[in-house]
Amino acid sequence: MGDYIVKAMVMDGKLLAYASTTRNTVEEARRIHGLSPVACAALGRCLTAVGMMGIMLKSDKGSITVQINGNGPLGNIVACSNSKANVKGYLNNPNVYLPIRPDGKLDVGSAVGRDGTLTVIRDLGLKEPYIGKVQLVTGEIADDFTAYYARSEQTPSSVGLGVLVDTDGSCKAAGGFIIQLMPDFPANMIGVLEEKLGKLSTITKYLESGKTPEYLLNLLLGDMGLEILYRVPTMFNCDCSIEKVERAIYSLGRREIEKLAEENEPLEVICDFCGKKYTVETDKINEMLK
Numbered sequence: 001m002g003d004y005i006v007k008a009m010v011m012d013g014k015l016l017a018y019a020s021t022t023r024n025t026v027e028e029a030r031r032i033h034g035l036s037p038v039a040c041a042a043l044g045r046c047l048t049a050v051g052m053m054g055i056m057l058k059s060d061k062g063s064i065t066v067q068i069n070g071n072g073p074l075g076n077i078v079a080c081s082n083s084k085a086n087v088k089g090y091l092n093n094p095n096v097y098l099p100i101r102p103d104g105k106l107d108v109g110s111a112v113g114r115d116g117t118l119t120v121i122r123d124l125g126l127k128e129p130y131i132g133k134v135q136l137v138t139g140e141i142a143d144d145f146t147a148y149y150a151r152s153e154q155t156p157s158s159v160g161l162g163v164l165v166d167t168d169g170s171c172k173a174a175g176g177f178i179i180q181l182m183p184d185f186p187a188n189m190i191g192v193l194e195e196k197l198g199k200l201s202t203i204t205k206y207l208e209s210g211k212t213p214e215y216l217l218n219l220l221l222g223d224m225g226l227e228i229l230y231r232v233p234t235m236f237n238c239d240c241s242i243e244k245v246e247r248a249i250y251s252l253g254r255r256e257i258e259k260l261a262e263e264n265e266p267l268e269v270i271c272d273f274c275g276k277k278y279t280v281e282t283d284k285i286n287e288m289l290k
């Protein structure tokens with residue numbers, strides 16, 4: 001089955017919920033970037049989160065970019081999604097290996113680092129993008145998104161993200177959820193919800209055994225009158241093209257293009273997101289100067 005995101009609500013929208021299964025998406029990222037297990041978990045969690053954030057965008061032309069820099073060995077992590085949950089991402093150092101934590105989990109927090117920020121750039125195709133930034137809490141990524149929603153968007157949320165890496169290094173299961181409380185959500189229900197979230201064991205344990213995102217949401221919200229609204233596919237899909245590469249060079253400005261023209265050699269450009277190689281011929285560079 002392909003990856004997808006499900007959107008649901010309870011109490012006529014007083015609570016909104018998103019849940020996803022993203023194994024193929026994360027596996028594609030691993031294949032493209034040659035990610036170590038802990039790098040796969042870190043980037044995979046970001047790609048899972050950003051896909052759900054993508055379908056929250058209120059504009060078809062919108063896009064969302066998440067940047068995490070925790071000053072850990074993985075370096076910068078970048079993940080993007082459009083409003084159709086086509087996601088892409090990369091991180092600086094894909095070959096980071098750290099000892100497994102005492103509880104048997106990958107040490108994502110130490111690999112990401114905790115001394116830095118999570119930045120969310122929401123571009124709705126208007127003049128200025130909306131930018132929100134928070135200090136990282138644990139570097140485990142889900143906690144950091146929860147902090148982002150609380151502090152930057154003033155929306156009390158619970159974010160859960162999981163990536164299970166198999167013994168051969170491939171992604172065995174991945175997915176997540178984002179639950180958001182609207183201001184009119186009854187305060188006396190918050191405790192009940194928190195208790196259920198506390199009891200929920202690792203997300204990937206369910207997904208690995210063939211359970212669906214709908215099953216997860218039902219587990220959490222079934223007795224509050226869960227209403228499934230729709231499902232959308234999500235996938236790793238880079239939208240780079242030679243035209244975009246040329247436009248990026250053009251935007252460097254006349255002086256930079258003159259320097260390139262003087263070198264008089266075809267310019268090799270590699271897409272950070274998908275590793276695709278582009279060659280810009282000297283003719284094209286000279287043409288830009290006209």
Ligand SMILES: [Zn+2]
Pocket residue numbers: 238239240271272273274275276
């Ligand atoms: Zn690309």
